[in-house]
Amino acid sequence: MAEFVGAFAASHAPLIARDWDRFPSALRERLTASFARVAERIVAARPDIIIEVAPDHWTNFFIDNLPSVCIGVGASHEGPREPFMTAFPHRTLRGDAAFGAHVVATALAHDFEPSVSHRLCLDHGFCLPLWKMNLDPLPAIVPLIINDLEPPMPSISRCAAWGRLLADAIASYPGDARIAILASGGLSHSIGEPTMGDIDEPFDRACIAAFERDDTDRLIRFLDAELPRAGNGAHEVRNWVVAHAAAGGHGFSLLDYYAVPEVYVGCAWAHWTAAA
Amino acid sequence: MPVFTSMMLERTLQIAGEGGLRIDTAKNAQMDTGGTSTDYGLSKLFYDLQAKALADEYRADRAAVMARYQLEEPVRRALLDDDMSVLAPRVNAYLLRYYFGIIGMADATFIDRIRETANG
Numbered sequence: 001m002a003e004f005v006g007a008f009a010a011s012h013a014p015l016i017a018r019d020w021d022r023f024p025s026a027l028r029e030r031l032t033a034s035f036a037r038v039a040e041r042i043v044a045a046r047p048d049i050i051i052e053v054a055p056d057h058w059t060n061f062f063i064d065n066l067p068s069v070c071i072g073v074g075a076s077h078e079g080p081r082e083p084f085m086t087a088f089p090h091r092t093l094r095g096d097a098a099f100g101a102h103v104v105a106t107a108l109a110h111d112f113e114p115s116v117s118h119r120l121c122l123d124h125g126f127c128l129p130l131w132k133m134n135l136d137p138l139p140a141i142v143p144l145i146i147n148d149l150e151p152p153m154p155s156i157s158r159c160a161a162w163g164r165l166l167a168d169a170i171a172s173y174p175g176d177a178r179i180a181i182l183a184s185g186g187l188s189h190s191i192g193e194p195t196m197g198d199i200d201e202p203f204d205r206a207c208i209a210a211f212e213r214d215d216t217d218r219l220i221r222f223l224d225a226e227l228p229r230a231g232n233g234a235h236e237v238r239n240w241v242v243a244h245a246a247a248g249g250h251g252f253s254l255l256d257y258y259a260v261p262e263v264y265v266g267c268a269w270a271h272w273t274a275a276a
Numbered sequence: 277m278p279v280f281t282s283m284m285l286e287r288t289l290q291i292a293g294e295g296g297l298r299i300d301t302a303k304n305a306q307m308d309t310g311g312t313s314t315d316y317g318l319s320k321l322f323y324d325l326q327a328k329a330l331a332d333e334y335r336a337d338r339a340a341v342m343a344r345y346q347l348e349e350p351v352r353r354a355l356l357d358d359d360m361s362v363l364a365p366r367v368n369a370y371l372l373r374y375y376f377g378i379i380g381m382a383d384a385t386f387i388d389r390i391r392e393t394a395n396g
Contacts, residue, residue: 058326058370062319062323063314063316064320150368192368192370192371192374194394194395196387196390197387232369
């Protein structure tokens with residue numbers, strides 16, 4: 001039987017890749033250490049499969065067909081196409097078709113209707129954390145794309161429901177696999193808006209405190225009220241909500257947080273332990 | 277062509293009230309773009325320009341590439357003039373930022389210009 005071995009979160013600011021060589025060495029070292037903290041926990045959890053929850057940054061989808069949720073069921077996925085991601089060592093990432101299909105079947109059985117893709121291109125949202133965590137070997141990746149970029153987006157409560165659904169899918173999977181969840185993105189940032197460059201540290205701190213409280217309903221109310229004011233990039237915290245709910249709404253621990261003006265993002269890294 | 281108008285939003289909220297459907301009004305209010313709707317042709321141009329070959333062609337001859345897309349005249353003019361005040365309300369903010377990066381505008385300049393746009 002499959003086993004849930006923990007949930008994790010990491011920011012994925014693309015400028016971490018694009019501008020890496022221009023950063024002061026102290027920032028490079030600090031970012032490296034932050035990603036290493038998550039990597040250390042993931043390696044200790046020994047996952048065979050990572051369900052990675054991230055947005056699609058106009059890579060696979062456009063407004064002619066924009067799913068709220070898409071599950072990648074392919075045996076493999078294409079690596080990132082962005083020019084700043086050419087040094088990412090994986091041009092192809094291994095998927096897990098059987099588990100992906102099981103997640104889709106579980107969803108449909110519970111009246112969720114995700115979009116399904118047999119071949120996704122994983123952009124920096126998926127690949128930047130994997131790159132900077134330097135996981136070797138890389139576990140199989142089952143991508144779960146949440147529309148965090150273009151309204152209308154799935155509600156926060158629906159994202160929590162998706163998290164609980166993933167927990168059910170893991171618990172009911174007959175395969176012998178250790179399965180983790182990695183939420184990619186957030187916290188506050190603003191892209192292409194008049195507030196671009198602003199980082200809302202009070203929002204980020206309050207958001208972290210809301211995850212620490214083990215009260216998912218309160219977390220949902222907080223995000224419903226505050227998320228629209230934290231910059232368009234902050235909507236990626238939906239991915240954290242999926243991870244939080246999959247972990248049962250408790251066990252959150254912040255591994256690191258600091259605003260990084262060089263990449264325009266309040267960067268954060270976190271871990272939810274699997275219930276004993 | 278508008279993809280989601282204020283009238284549609286009001287009707288959605290009315291249905292929500294009638295049927296008890298839970299709607300996150302704060303979030304969905306983002307779809308009300310203050311009278312300017314998503315411009316499909318412009319969005320498609322920005323999306324397609326992520327491909328290097330097309331971006332190279334666009335940088336060499338904007339008008340030739342623009343001619344392949346359904347663009348209204350004010351939008352066409354705004355593209356030639358780099359007029360952010362016309363373009364920003366019509367496209368997703370990520371696509372807007374990608375576009376100005378593709379045509380060579382530095383982030384710092386983009387931020388200055390988008391802030392000026394907001395300040396009128």
